[in-house]
Amino acid sequence: MDRHMLLKWSDQEVWLKVPKLIDHGSVQTEDKAHSIQYLIYEYLGQSLYEYFEQLLNSTNAIQGKARMTEQLIQTMSQLHQLGFIHRDVKPDNFMVQDNEVYLIDFGCVTEFNLENFEKEKTWYPVGTPLTQSKFVMNGFYSCQGDDLISTLYSILFLQDPDSLSWVNDCINAKQLNIASLNKIRDQKEKLTANQKYCDESSKVIINQIKLLESLRVEDPDKFTKDINYNAIIEAVKLSYKIEQDAFDYNSRQSSLSIRSLDNLSLRLKQN
Numbered sequence: 154m155d156r157h158m159l160l161k162w163s164d165q166e167v168w169l170k171v172p173k174l175i176d177h178g179s180v181q182t183e184d185k186a187h188s189i190q191y192l193i194y195e196y197l198g199q200s201l202y203e204y205f206e207q208l209l210n211s212t213n214a215i216q217g218k219a220r221m222t223e224q225l226i227q228t229m230s231q232l233h234q235l236g237f238i239h240r241d242v243k244p245d246n247f248m249v250q251d252n253e254v255y256l257i258d259f260g261c262v263t264e265f266n267l268e269n270f271e272k273e274k275t276w277y278p279v280g281t282p283l284t285q286s287k288f289v290m291n292g293f294y295s296c297q298g299d300d301l302i303s304t305l306y307s308i309l310f311l312q313d314p315d316s317l318s319w320v321n322d323c324i325n326a327k328q329l330n331i332a333s334l335n336k337i338r339d340q341k342e343k344l345t346a347n348q349k350y351c352d353e354s355s356k357v358i359i360n361q362i363k364l365l366e367s368l369r370v371e372d373p374d375k376f377t378k379d380i381n382y383n384a385i386i387e388a389v390k391l392s393y394k395i396e397q398d399a400f401d402y403n404s405r406q407s408s409l410s411i412r413s414l415d416n417l418s419l420r421l422k423q424n
């Protein structure tokens with residue numbers, strides 16, 4: 154069964170992977186004082202965390218990670234093509250079924266509004282400090298580029314949480330105060346790809362975040378309606394390929410050295 158949903162909005166038609174809406178309506182509380190709206194979606198079996206764990210334990214983990222990354226970025230591209238911004242992108246808001254990644258939680262979704270983007274106004278930061286862009290934390294209008302930065306942070310959080318120095322602040326604190334939020338924002342400002350123990354793909358993802366950040370200022374169209382999603386996907390896929398080649402090379406080298414050790418011990422025995 155193809156579970157992609159063909160979504161139409163004004164004159165746009167886009168295939169986007171979201172769970173099927175089964176039913177919706179409203180029910181009244183017993184005292185009839187309130188009515189509660191509900192939405193029932195089809196059930197999706199795996200969280201993104203469980204899926205990622207499964208990929209890590211598979212025979213080709215690097216290829217799996219590359220495919221997941223591509224799906225996450227494509228999902229954003231499709232939502233944005235429809236004219237919407239998600240504004241709460243984080244690993245919890247994706248689910249997986251049959252190796253396909255679905256976007257969920259449309260509670261913060263809004264239509265992109267160019268006038269709002271251009272307005273000098275402070276907006277209430279939507280989303281979550283773990284993956285919010287530094288712009289959203291600073292009260293800028295949340296747009297396509299911010300969704301994409303949050304997607305890239307989500308990928309880093311899954312594959313290389315040590316590359317994000319604010320992870321512990323987010324996990325340990327139940328409620329973040331202004332000082333800790335400012336500290337997280339400063340760490341995002343200072344994030345660089347020059348960290349010693351980062352994977353190649355994490356370095357490239359960090360560079361793509363920095364590139365996007367510079368575009369918001371220098372070329373705003375490329376941070377909003379004209380983001381080059383494919384260039385980002387290609388850059389990240391290439392980094393996974395480099396990681397794969399290095400992994401293959403290292404395993405070849407170690408199997409060669411095991412073989413030469415075997416030969417050596419054989420010769421020693423013969424002598």
Ligand SMILES: Nc1ncnc2c1ncn2[C@@H]1O[C@H](COP(=O)(O)OP(=O)(O)O)[C@@H](O)[C@H]1O
Pocket residue numbers: 172194195196197198200245246248257258259260
């Ligand atoms: N279609 C679905 N299938 C399975 N689990 C889901 C589905 N939609 C939501 N969930 C689970 O419920 C959690 C909360 O749902 P979500 O729509 O993100 O609402 P919110 O985060 O606003 O409470 C998700 O993180 C996910 O674990």
Ligand SMILES: [Mg+2]
Pocket residue numbers: 245246258
């Ligand atoms: Mg949610």
